[in-house]
Amino acid sequence: MEELAKSWSCLTLSDVKGSQVCITEEEAIPEFVLVAKFLTKRTLNVEAIAKTFTPIWRMKNGFRVTKESDHVVLFTFDNQTDLEQVLNTKPWSFDKHLMVLHRYDKEVDVSESDFNMVAFWIQVHELPVHFQTRAVAEKICGDAGVVNKNMEEGDSMGDGFVRVRVKVDILKPLCKGRVVSLENGKGIWVSFKYERLSNLCYWCGSLTHDDWDCEVWIESGGTLPSEAQQYGAWIRALPFVRSKRSSVSVWVSTNKKLQVQIQRPPQSSLQNHRW
Structure with missing residues (x-):
């Protein structure tokens, strides 16, 4: 970093070449990104990662996997909905090892991200x-x-x-x-x-x-x-299934007729979800 600063101080640019150019967030490519760290000693293969999660996540528009370092990758999605779906159903694992996943913060270098x-x-x-x-x-x-x-x-x-x-x-x-x-x-x-x-x-x-x-x-x-x-x-817990317990309420109406109401828990979409 010090060498870069010295090199920069020695540059002599014309007013045109050295004029400051400002870019805004509106000019950036809209991307929805998650950063993931794989807790494994094995070398990562992005193709294997993509093949593993494609049938699990089942994204309509797919996603992109980019390797950042030995055990860190970026998942880029086409829209916010797909990103939230993956984020809300974690934790995820790869090759039986935990994959630590969170939103990409453009203000923080990937190498400094907290994966704890x-x-x-x-x-x-x-x-x-x-x-x-x-x-x-x-x-x-x-x-x-x-x-x-x-x-x-x-x-x-x-x-x-x-x-x-x-x-x-x-x-x-x-x-x-x-x-x-x-x-x-x-x-x-x-x-x-x-x-x-x-x-x-x-x-x-x-x-x-x-x-x-x-x-x-x-x-x-x-x-x-x-x-x-x-x-x-x-x-290790078994896959979650909502409680199947039903409750029965009994009361007598004003016309002296016995009323019985059976209350059952709502059906869970998680029961048919493949993890």
Whole structure:
């Protein structure tokens, strides 16, 4: 950078060649871009990436993949709707490894982008029935990351659990759950399960490396038994299906006739969505 500044100071340009030219945002090509980092040691192949996500995303106008560095690419879409569709249904993975995805900020160099936060759906299990509400689940998930409190109510309720959208810091071990104190002084363990979880280190709970690259495993010289792992397949949630529980309301009308109304949960478009 210093060499560039010195070279610039030595230039002697005519008034015409050296006059300042101003360009505005209105003159830029309208693009809708997401920047993604792939948490894998393998060399990226943009053709393989395009072939992988084309049938999954099913964009009407397609998209473009541009490699920026060894493990960072840009996804360029034709319109805002396609971009939002991909962004709102993350996390995504490639070759079983997590792909950290966020909006491209033209004010920040791609090499300086922050790839530490990823949004997951966390299923909160083992809650007593009368505490299975979104408000309670959001309160409990506060230690797991930044909770998104603007989700639709129907997206929160499953059979026997409540799910919450949480932005997680992937530089920290995944939160397995927490102890919750009830008013009667009793403490209960509430477990977390993560939807669409990619490769995870079962030794330390990190999303940034596999079991074989974990310092815990390496320092042990490969002698640790699997029973010593702090995590397991139990932290992976099954694909979400909205609660199938129906409720029945019974009342007596003014003409003394018994009225019965059955309320069923709305059908979810997520049930037919292929992840």
